[in-house]
Amino acid sequence: MAKQVKSKKRVADHGEVFTAEREVKAMCDLVADECLRIDSRFLEPAVGEGVFLAEVLTRKLSVVKEKYKKSAYDYERNAILALTSIYGVDILADNAQVCRDKLFALWNEEYTAACKKEASDEAREAAKYILKTNIICGNALSLMCVDENQQDTDEPIIFAEWTFPFNDARIKRRDFRLDVLLKENTEDQYYAEQFSLFGDDAMGLENWMIDPVTHEKVPKPIREYTLIHYRRLTENG
Numbered sequence: 001m002a003k004q005v006k007s008k009k010r011v012a013d014h015g016e017v018f019t020a021e022r023e024v025k026a027m028c029d030l031v032a033d034e035c036l037r038i039d040s041r042f043l044e045p046a047v048g049e050g051v052f053l054a055e056v057l058t059r060k061l062s063v064v065k066e067k068y069k070k071s072a073y074d075y076e077r078n079a080i081l082a083l084t085s086i087y088g089v090d091i092l093a094d095n096a097q098v099c100r101d102k103l104f105a106l107w108n109e110e111y112t113a114a115c116k117k118e119a120s121d122e123a124r125e126a127a128k129y130i131l132k133t134n135i136i137c138g139n140a141l142s143l144m145c146v147d148e149n150q151q152d153t154d155e156p157i158i159f160a161e162w163t164f165p166f167n168d169a170r171i172k173r174r175d176f177r178l179d180v181l182l183k184e185n186t187e188d189q190y191y192a193e194q195f196s197l198f199g200d201d202a203m204g205l206e207n208w209m210i211d212p213v214t215h216e217k218v219p220k221p222i223r224e225y226t227l228i229h230y231r232r233l234t235e236n237g
């Protein structure tokens with residue numbers, strides 16, 4: 001059984017107690033259908049070492065294998081899509097890194113098992129790049145990135161939206177501020193209080209736009225990237 005506590009100090013300082021596998025599986029069963037949708041997005045805001053995201057990724061990759069194992073091309077693209085859909089935040093940099101490493105190892109092993117060959121270097125680099133972008137060292141209460149002492153920086157947490165708009169190998173990335181996304185998606189009183197505590201920067205007009213199709217106010221991306229083959233996603237991409 002995996003250790004749930006690393007040290008008393010970490011429990012006291014950061015409430016760090018990892019969830020046991022049995023509870024993880026039972027909780028994922030509560031949203032079983034979503035876990036089987038390859039592109040359904042999951043965010044774990046205090047991700048720890050990523051036990052929930054690992055279970056979600058395992059379930060998604062089992063669907064990818066079932067549907068696409070006959071074609072390495074289709075398997076790889078959909079396995080990348082599964083990876084793009086999971087997001088995490090942790091205030092401790094070592095946890096965020098363990099989480100990325102664990103998810104990468106899982107993705108890589110599943111690839112080899114499903115395709116009966118190793119993933120290419122480019123695909124592996126793309127997978128690592130996506131994980132580096134999606135698993136962030138930050139404060140899930142203030143929604144800001146943190147420094148090595150877990151203190152807020154003045155950088156808001158930014159998440160990438162990844163899509164395959166033409167259903168081929170080209171991937172599109174758009175970056176959004178997490179505080180703006182949460183503002184759109186929740187009426188929750190808890191977040192209303194957080195925003196009033198930390199100022200209401202997220203409501204600034206520069207963070208919103210009118211959707212040309214629905215005419216609704218939607219979050220505005222702070223960056224858009226050109227469409228590229230997912231295998232060209234690299235540290236510098």
Ligand SMILES: C[S@@+](CC[C@H](N)C(=O)[O-])C[C@H]1O[C@@H](n2cnc3c(N)ncnc32)[C@H](O)[C@@H]1O
Nearest residue numbers: 014015016017018019046047048090091139140
């Ligand atoms: C109870 S553990 C849960 C970890 C994981 N979700 C699990 O179930 O195994 C809480 C985690 O939240 C992190 N944490 C504590 N305060 C946080 C904050 N303000 N923002 C983001 N992460 C935080 C800790 O470092 C720790 O990894």
